[in-house]
Amino acid sequence: xxxxxxxxxxxxxxxxxxxxxxxxxxxxxxxxxxxxxxxxxxxxxxxxxxxxxxxxxxxxxxxxxxxxxxxxxxxxxxxxxxxxxxxxxxxxxxxxxxxxxxxxxxxxxxxxxxxxxxxxxxxxxxxxxxxxxxxxxxxxxxxxxxxxxxxxxxxxxxxxxxxxxxxxxxxxxxxxxxxxxxxxxxxxxxxxxxxxxxxxxxxxxxxxxxxxxxxxxxxxxxxxxxxxxxxxxxxxxxxxxxxxxxxxxxxxxxxxxxxxxxxxxxxxxxxxxxxxxxxxxxxxxxxxxxxxxxxxxxxxxxxxxxxxxxxxxxxxxxxxxxxxxxxxxxxxxxxxxxxxxxxxxxxxxxxxxxxxxxxxxxxxxxxxxxxxxxxxxxxxxxxxxxxxxxxxxxx
Amino acid sequence: xxxxxxxxxxxxxxxxxxxxxxxxxxxxxxxxxxxxxxxxxxxxxxxxxxxxxxxxxxxxxxxxxxxxxxxxxxxxxxxxxxxxxxxxxxxxxxxxxxxxxxxxxxxxxxxxxxxxxxxxxxxxxxxxxxxxxxxxxxxxxxxxxxxxxxxxxxxxxxxxxxxxxxxxxxxxxxxxxxxxxxxxxxxxxxxxxxxxxxxxxxxxxxxxxxxxxxxxxxxxxxxxxxxxxxxxxxxxxxxxxxxxxxxxxxxxxxxxxxxxxxxxxxxxxxxxxxxxxxxxxxxxxxxxxxxxxxxxxxxxxxxxxxxxxxxxxxxxxxxxxxxxxxxxxxxxxxxxxxxxxxxxxxxxxxxxxxxxxxxxxxxxxxxxxxxxxxxxxxxxxxxxxxxxxxxxxxx
Numbered sequence: 001x002x003x004x005x006x007x008x009x010x011x012x013x014x015x016x017x018x019x020x021x022x023x024x025x026x027x028x029x030x031x032x033x034x035x036x037x038x039x040x041x042x043x044x045x046x047x048x049x050x051x052x053x054x055x056x057x058x059x060x061x062x063x064x065x066x067x068x069x070x071x072x073x074x075x076x077x078x079x080x081x082x083x084x085x086x087x088x089x090x091x092x093x094x095x096x097x098x099x100x101x102x103x104x105x106x107x108x109x110x111x112x113x114x115x116x117x118x119x120x121x122x123x124x125x126x127x128x129x130x131x132x133x134x135x136x137x138x139x140x141x142x143x144x145x146x147x148x149x150x151x152x153x154x155x156x157x158x159x160x161x162x163x164x165x166x167x168x169x170x171x172x173x174x175x176x177x178x179x180x181x182x183x184x185x186x187x188x189x190x191x192x193x194x195x196x197x198x199x200x201x202x203x204x205x206x207x208x209x210x211x212x213x214x215x216x217x218x219x220x221x222x223x224x225x226x227x228x229x230x231x232x233x234x235x236x237x238x239x240x241x242x243x244x245x246x247x248x249x250x251x252x253x254x255x256x257x258x259x260x261x262x263x264x265x266x267x268x269x270x271x272x273x274x275x276x277x278x279x280x281x282x283x284x285x286x287x288x289x290x291x292x293x294x295x296x297x298x299x300x301x302x303x304x305x306x307x308x309x310x311x312x313x314x315x316x317x318x319x320x321x322x323x324x325x326x327x328x329x330x331x332x333x334x335x336x337x338x339x340x341x342x343x344x345x346x347x348x349x350x351x352x353x354x355x356x357x358x359x360x361x362x363x364x365x366x367x368x369x370x371x372x373x374x375x376x377x378x379x380x381x382x383x384x385x386x387x388x389x390x391x392x393x394x395x
Numbered sequence: 396x397x398x399x400x401x402x403x404x405x406x407x408x409x410x411x412x413x414x415x416x417x418x419x420x421x422x423x424x425x426x427x428x429x430x431x432x433x434x435x436x437x438x439x440x441x442x443x444x445x446x447x448x449x450x451x452x453x454x455x456x457x458x459x460x461x462x463x464x465x466x467x468x469x470x471x472x473x474x475x476x477x478x479x480x481x482x483x484x485x486x487x488x489x490x491x492x493x494x495x496x497x498x499x500x501x502x503x504x505x506x507x508x509x510x511x512x513x514x515x516x517x518x519x520x521x522x523x524x525x526x527x528x529x530x531x532x533x534x535x536x537x538x539x540x541x542x543x544x545x546x547x548x549x550x551x552x553x554x555x556x557x558x559x560x561x562x563x564x565x566x567x568x569x570x571x572x573x574x575x576x577x578x579x580x581x582x583x584x585x586x587x588x589x590x591x592x593x594x595x596x597x598x599x600x601x602x603x604x605x606x607x608x609x610x611x612x613x614x615x616x617x618x619x620x621x622x623x624x625x626x627x628x629x630x631x632x633x634x635x636x637x638x639x640x641x642x643x644x645x646x647x648x649x650x651x652x653x654x655x656x657x658x659x660x661x662x663x664x665x666x667x668x669x670x671x672x673x674x675x676x677x678x679x680x681x682x683x684x685x686x687x688x689x690x691x692x693x694x695x696x697x698x699x700x701x702x703x704x705x706x707x708x709x710x711x712x713x714x715x716x717x718x719x720x721x722x723x724x725x726x727x728x729x730x731x732x733x734x735x736x737x738x739x740x741x742x743x744x745x746x747x748x749x750x751x752x753x754x755x756x757x758x759x760x761x762x763x764x765x766x767x768x769x770x771x772x773x774x775x776x777x778x779x780x781x782x783x784x785x786x787x788x789x790x
Binding site: 001002003004005006007009011012013014015016017018177208209210211212214215216217218219220221222223226227238239240242243246247250255258259316 | 396397398399400401402404406407408409410411412413572603604605606607609610611612613614615616617618621622633634635637638641642645650653654711
């Protein structure tokens with residue numbers, strides 16, 4: 001296990017009927033609020049009206065930034081930062097999924113630093129001050145509600161990059177599973193694929209002696225694998241939604257990742273799919289994951305895949321490589337059974353014309369070629385994209 | 396899953412060679428430090444000297460409270476609080492295991508509130524202010540380094556009671572696995588029994604829909620079960636010590652326990668063993684645990700025990716009751732193989748003369764009789780104590 005600092009002070013308010021706590025939470029920072037949200041689903045399900053009513057009764061001054069994109073764009077960040085400066089915003093209230101929260105984090109920094117947001121993102125780290133951020137989560141997926149990361153897209157340069165901000169950590173996050181009851185099957189499955197991918201990215205790692213982290217990761221994976229089908233079948237199942245929501249938060253708040261280093265694999269590859277084709281992040285991850293697993297399965301990695309097979313999928317098979325392949329097939333079949341399109345053509349990527357450029361960007365914008373579980377060069381990335389064009393059998 | 400607030404802001408500095416960060420950490424609170432420690436093991440292993448050297452070089456004013464007992468006594472709390480008041484202490488530095496940290500928490504509160512410490516403990520909750528607390532952990536066991544709880548003993552009244560303090564949460568905790576290399580086999584095993592007991596107390600619970608918490612608990616249990624024998628065999632195995640240490644912290648920082656209610660079972664029963672006979676807490680827990688498991692195994696609980704058998708012990712047995720009994724036997728055998736004396740006479744409790752009084756206190760000082768996984772009346776507690784007098788076979 002490697003040294004780490006675990007310092008995740010977000011105050012999590014988990015459960016139903018807790019929104020009445022919101023005004024007091026905001027008051028600890030100020031009355032002038034920038035409300036950030038996405039495409040309007042919170043208007044359809046009543047959450048927007050509930051929040052506005054609470055804040056008006058609390059004499060908040062509310063300014064709004066709406067229309068944050070599923071892959072939030074740097075122009076939207078700039079717009080939000082300008083609003084903060086113009087209206088002397090004291091606290092940002094992000095109501096939505098990871099995109100809205102990510103966008104709000106970078107707004108929170110840019111509003112104070114007054115830097116050009118894309119220049120900030122290109123530095124990949126921001127240690128300066130940020131406005132306080134409070135979130136109301138509406139999608140179990142990215143874990144952004146309890147960490148310091150954000151991912152911002154620039155469609156002009158076809159780039160989708162992560163940035164870490166020392167002061168991007170939300171102060172308070174409201175996690176009400178009922179706010180995800182209206183998330184449709186496709187987005188529910190995509191969100192869970194994102195959760196699982198975070199866990200896979202961290203779990204398949206070369207650092208030794210991380211039984212605590214591995215055990216926690218396996219527990220979270222099993223919770224998602226059990227509860228996603230329930231949530232798809234019964235969207236209002238509170239416990240299923242609660243388990244997916246809490247798993248999403250814990251998957252990426254450092255609990256599983258701290259104590260080991262190394263680079264992620266599928267996320268850098270997927271970021272290029274989204275940057276070039278603007279597809280749903282979790283779907284891209286689900287498509288790439290089993291192909292990546294098969295590509296990196298070798299003598300050195302088979303032990304971890306065999307553990308994954310036994311502990312997560314309950315596969316009782318003594319031959320490690322066979323166990324590993326059965327686990328990869330199970331992963332593929334699980335995503336497919338959850339309604340996820342499992343080939344690139346199903347999401348509108350019909351040929352390999354951009355693969356070489358995407359692969360070279362994936363390698364350029366990450367340390368996948370040196371620090372990944374199995375280091376991947378541009379050729380490897382192209383091969384994984386290629387394998388994702390058609391249905392695959394892993395056995 | 397039930398509603399919960401997860402707000403555990405302790406800044407964890409995990410790993411070796413990080414003590415040089417201590418002066419800067421203390422400086423955020425002040426120069427006047429009360430150093431609290433136990434029986435002197437930190438003098439034998441060099442940790443005391445290292446800390447004193449660092450603090451002297453940092454111009455700290457150091458006052459000391461040493462000799463904190465394994466079951467810390469209320470008189471020691473009073474002594475510490477008086478020292479804080481007399482020397483206008485600005486920050487408490489607890490160097491030790493759970494006893495030292497627990498004692499320091501209540502000192503931190505009593506120093507400011509100036510209440511009689513035992514009156515504070517009898518209220519079981521303290522919401523008032525407290526001095527800031529920084530810890531350097533030397534034993535993987537109680538989890539006190541990242542939570543708001545403390546347990547204090549009063550030998551005069553034969554009481555050992557828990558208290559929860561809103562401001563008892565350590566500000567920063569240094570978790571260096573190498574500081575546990577010198578912990579002997581007996582205390583290492585006792586500490587791990589305490590970790591496992593925390594997980595069992597929380598895991599065997601009636602709240603439904605807690606797959607995330609259950610999966611995390613199972614992962615932590617497996618990490619302890621794998622790494623304790625390694626640490627016993629090779630006391631300087633860094634990764635084994637690191638996994639035990641991080642597991643101890645996560646077992647009781649809310650991660651596993653939040654989202655469900657209910658009372659603990661073995662801890663209230665063990666607190667009476669310690670209060671009456673001053674035995675090692677973790678050893679008492681190990682002795683009681685399998686007898687308690689057998690006592691509460693019934694038609695309603697067998698499902699959870701069968702899950703425990705499968706997920707934690709890898710028991711492949713289709714008949715739930717048999718699987719459950721095999722898991723209880725495995726738990727007993729594991730503790731025994733780790734060198735833990737598994738009957739009460741082995742720890743000097745040779746007869747049942749105090750059992751009735753201890754049982755009545757266990758019921759009086761907790762909600763075990765109403766809120767436990769299986770509610771236990773005084774008669775049940777006596778039966779569990781009785782069963783602990785002799786070797787037991789659970790199959």
